[in-house]
Amino acid sequence: MARPIEYTQRHTELADEYLKSCKDTYTERDKLKVKLPSIEWLARHFQKENIPVHRSTIYEWKETYPEFSDILEAILSEQAERLINSSISWEYNSNIAKLLMGKHWYSDKQEIDQNIKAEVNNLSTTSTDELLKLVNG
Numbered sequence: 001m002a003r004p005i006e007y008t009q010r011h012t013e014l015a016d017e018y019l020k021s022c023k024d025t026y027t028e029r030d031k032l033k034v035k036l037p038s039i040e041w042l043a044r045h046f047q048k049e050n051i052p053v054h055r056s057t058i059y060e061w062k063e064t065y066p067e068f069s070d071i072l073e074a075i076l077s078e079q080a081e082r083l084i085n086s087s088i089s090w091e092y093n094s095n096i097a098k099l100l101m102g103k104h105w106y107s108d109k110q111e112i113d114q115n116i117k118a119e120v121n122n123l124s125t126t127s128t129d130e131l132l133k134l135v136n137g
Helices: 009-021 039-048 055-064 066-088 094-104 128-136
Strands: none
Touching (some): 009 039, 039 055, 055 066, 066 094
């Protein structure tokens, strides 16, 4: 097992550089090339700089170093904002954006809590008014 990488201020600087480099661009054929910031790609950015940092290490640093935590929050905030704005404007596929927004605790499901307590022995003898009272509470 490899020895853990020690955190330095350089990691925060690299993370900030990474965030600034995450800009969507258009190809010559007007096809959108998305470069959405993420923790996973931040780890890859560190590896390109010959710093073998894994996601788990990044999450540990987030809990330990406030300045690093701040840049991670900026990455996640930028990700959420771009997912929302770009899917609304149809630049991003809204289904994929919705899937990714699950990481930000957004959901399109509704939780419905219904508690209907009724004792119905024989529906054929229950009047319409009584059934409406049971349904409507």
